[in-house]
Amino acid sequence: MDNFFIAYRDPLFGVIILFAIVFVISFSNYWWGVFKSKEEKQSIDKFVKKFEIVTDENEYKKLLEDASIPLESLALLAHAYGKGGDYEKAINIYLVTLKRVKGKDEKQYLLSTLGKTYFKAGFLRRSSEVFLESLHLHPRNEESLKYLTVAYEQLQEYTKAEEVLDSLEELGAKVGVQRAYLKALSTIKDSRLKEGEKVEKLLELSATAPFLKRKLFEFMLENGIKIEQNFFETLPFRGMMDLLWYVDFRVYDILTCKDPLVQQIAMARGLTPYVEPKSEALFALDVLGKLHSVGYTNASISFEYLCFECKHVFPIHFYRCPHCQSIDTVTIQTNLIKADHEENISFL
Structure with a gap:
């Protein structure tokens, strides 16, 4: 027993104990720091994931189909995407919203807005199909008729465009200028007419729509007509x-x-x-x-x-x-x- 107390009082023993304690504390502190750093990183990743942009198309659609999101919020989000030029996301949101909406008026409004979005994005054929579906629900929708006319015009389907103008005219809209413009475009694109015949027809149209004289002047310049x-x-x-x-x-x-x-x-x-x-x-x-x-x-x-x-x-x-x-x-x-x-x- 006396030998033990003599060893305990040995300065070398005390130094060893001191280093052992320092090592244990340092080791524990290091691994505690590693643990806390990992826990903090997981917490931040979990927080950021709430606001992460969804890149997977299926997950994106599941997010939009969440019934807890109000339809008004979805429509506002789609409108914001459309204003920013991100037409793909705007179209996806409108399509998802159409699946959830039940009212006839709301569906007609969404179809009309979706048609305009397709139109602005350059999908003219899809745009015309959506406007036609909108008109099935509300045939007297002047906005859909107007955009449908323009879509057919840009698709160079001038006969269909004039048929839509007939519907607008029945609703009381003034379509004289639009009809003259469509006839001018149709005349210029008509391969069955000779240049002289096209000039004569354009002159006739410009008598009631003077702005078409510029169109005729351009046509004459392009084709070298005196x-x-x-x-x-x-x-x-x-x-x-x-x-x-x-x-x-x-x-x-x-x-x-x-x-x-x-x-x-x-x-x-x-x-x-x-x-x-x-x-x-x-x-x-x-x-x-x-x-x-x-x-x-x-x-x-x-x-x-x-x-x-x-x-x-x-x-x-x-x-x-x-x-x-x-x-x-x-x-x-x-x-x-x-x-x-x-x-x-x-x-x-």
């Missing part, structure tokens, strides 16, 4: 400034025209000396004409196309607004820009 002066003088120049700006004098010499706007365009292009206009001139054309008169040629003009119905602006001309689908609502706007003298060389 433009007579008596026809040129009748054109709606305010709606054709962009074409007159780029028209080659070998195709038609605009200097022979006495219309004030055409003369302003000629002066702005530097084709004729600048003369102070007698009436109010367009700002960009007038400034450009004055710049040419003092020898400054580093300026030019660009065009923007405003729909006066929906107020959207587009970089290219349209007969039917790409946004609101209205016809003959374009207003040409001019902007002064720095001239680009670089020549584009086509490899075709």
